[in-house]
Amino acid sequence: MSQKVCIEQVEVRGAIPYIGMCEDSFGEMVPVWSMNPVVVMDWLCDAWRCRYNQIRSRRMKWNRDGSELIPIGGAVDLRSDKQVREECSWLSSVPSMILQSPNRIENTDWWSANKRRRTLKKKHRYPGSMPRFKKRDTDPMFVCWYNRGANAVFRKFNRHHGEIVIFGQNSRANNLPGRRGCRFEIHIRVRLSEDIQPYTSVGVHPRSGYVVFVNDPLPVTRSRTGRETGIDRGCVHNLALSDGTFIDLPKHKLERIDKEIRRRQKAQARRISRSGLDAKTYVREHRQSNRYQAEQDRIRGLYRKAHAIINDFQQKTTTNLVKDYDLIVLENLSLKNMGRKARKIEDPLHPGRYLHNGQAAKRGLNRALRSASLGGVRQKLEYKTRRAYASSLLFVDPRNTSRMCSVCGHTCKENRESQAVFHCKKCGFQLNADTNAAVNILRRGHEQLLAGPGGSGRDITVSDETTKNFGSSATVSRKPTASTH
Ligand SMILES: [Zn+2]
Known part of the structure; x- marks a missing residue:
């Protein structure tokens, strides 16, 4: 700071x-x-x-x-x-x-x-x-x-x-x-x-x-609110809270910057191809050229701007979250695996060829920036909750949170009809899929607190602070705030 x-x-x-x-x-x-x-x-x-x-x-x-x-x-x-x-x-x-x-x-x-x-x-x-x-x-x-x-x-x-x-x-x-x-x-x-x-x-x-x-970052000033939330982090909605609210990056701004970066990069690439040199030689010969440098600086500036927007978003939202909620539950995501390429699907009719696997949709700067923001949110929440009064952060196992029904607990792949819609095949419960996952995450957080630090599973982190604040007051049978979309 x-x-x-x-x-x-x-x-x-x-x-x-x-x-x-x-x-x-x-x-x-x-x-x-x-x-x-x-x-x-x-x-x-x-x-x-x-x-x-x-x-x-x-x-x-x-x-x-x-x-x-x-x-x-x-x-x-x-x-x-x-x-x-x-x-x-x-x-x-x-x-x-x-x-x-x-x-x-x-x-x-x-x-x-x-x-x-x-x-x-x-x-x-x-x-x-x-x-x-x-x-x-x-x-x-x-x-x-x-x-x-x-x-x-x-x-x-x-x-x-x-x-x-x-x-x-x-x-x-x-x-x-x-x-x-x-x-x-x-x-x-x-x-x-x-x-x-x-x-x-x-x-x-x-x-x-x-x-x-x-200056050292000051701790967030807050008082006990008694509110708790689970947060599902994703790409369509950056943060989905268990009470049904969504918090999103200013996507239109980022997309505009992304477009501008691509336009300039294409122009740069065209300049290289027109010169008849390969990229390495071109860069070596034009490193000193003012025009090349100015263009590179502009691209670098645009990247910096995009990252500044993301950082600003993260700082503001995490501070608000820490202020509003005594307990925040996150899924313990491995971002490394999420960033991986989609699996190849071989075409059964034409050996040696591949079917669409959604890799094109997985690519892209915007996407990369957004997934980068997931890690930042976690890191910022970690240090902000550590220093704020009566505030805790909990990590739970992310497996099946998006496939499980938050009312009856029925878990199957078909429950999730599309990216947005969750429809339970057993009890017919309907909710936004991200909100449903967030409710599940909060539920798991409660279960974990009741089990205590000794009974926690493999990927689970419970800080001492958390058990101190919530060890007695946690309730498992909290009804989800259902709102059908
Ligand atoms: Zn159900």
């Missing part, structure tokens, strides 16, 4: 920060102090990047023949923060909340890249490279911990303006001679459009002119 605000002005007050040593016109090294905000910000960015790269240099990689681990940069820098301050005089006056922050940030960067590569390799996609050193020309920035008010303190002036103050002090040896105080303050004035949430650190990007407040 983060909030981004624009920098309006930077000002240095108090003592003059010591920037380092510099060669003067006579070729002698002289100390430099500066009140110039641009110089001071550059100095902090350089210091942060330098420390980051020193820590990064301790990372290892396998050598060419894979026999031993070698440091990624050739040389390893094992100096601590304190040693660095003493040995490199230009780092001596950097506020400690800035000099310490690369320790943790570098670690997070490295391991998240590791995780990303592992998942992409499993999916047989290009994993990307491991992160390298930070370069001087890529968006200079530094991070300062807030650390419960130790530094980077934010103060609001009025509705639209505020400032962040970063404190620092020159070491006694490096203070400007003749000056009494050694403390300096860097005031970064920012423009606000909303209230700043409690934050843990600020990331300052002086060249690009913005500051990012990094």
Whole structure:
């Protein structure tokens, strides 16, 4: 979670920060102090990047023949923060909340890249490279911990303006001679459009002119409602609740973006085929071409937009669900299997040929995006219910939830007449098929709570929190809210 605000002005007050040593016109090294905000910000960015790269240099990689681990940069820098301050005089006056922050940030960067590569390799996609050193020309920035008010303190002036103050002090040896105080303050004035949430650190990007407040996601504020729901996740209706409501992605928006992406991709492909080159050669030759790059950027932007829409949908709906329901029951789906291709059907009349198996309908970006949203909903519900008051999430076995009658329990394939219609062959009960499945899921959740954590089946997860809240009050014989469609 983060909030981004624009920098309006930077000002240095108090003592003059010591920037380092510099060669003067006579070729002698002289100390430099500066009140110039641009110089001071550059100095902090350089210091942060330098420390980051020193820590990064301790990372290892396998050598060419894979026999031993070698440091990624050739040389390893094992100096601590304190040693660095003493040995490199230009780092001596950097506020400690800035000099310490690369320790943790570098670690997070490295391991998240590791995780990303592992998942992409499993999916047989290009994993990307491991992160390298930070370069001087890529968006200079530094991070300062807030650390419960130790530094980077934010103060609001009025509705639209505020400032962040970063404190620092020159070491006694490096203070400007003749000056009494050694403390300096860097005031970064920012423009606000909303209230700043409690934050843990600020990331300052002086060249690009913005500051990012990094905050922990706040727990959803809720009170006990006594309501419970089962949720069936699917593709036609993204979420079907057991009370008969459906929650859907803004499909028309996604379809419009999908169309635009396809149009641009086709144009790109046509350009390649017209050039008479194969795709690989074309891309190699046109990598530098402005027009090719601009087109690629536009496509990338459209993908980003689609994902932003999905993320927004997920955040809002999961927060509302957590607010409204004390207990949420989900089926324990394996999304990996759902994403698989449809099984081949051989044509009995023409050996070697295949019949329609619905694979064409299974394909498509929209479909992929929608199924991606299923996993996101689960993941977001997991952490939101964990942190909210009196809220629980339960997973149940998904087998036959869409084929079982929610009134008499009769299970057979023919019950489901079409995608939308459920019609029980035994008792004649009719309901929307997704709603029927959601009711079954809620029922299973109740059964599981009564059985207790010991009696749970194979794929079942019951958190301690859940049994604590609902162990006594769960009822099995809850009538489904039947509404015939
Ligand atoms: Zn029935």
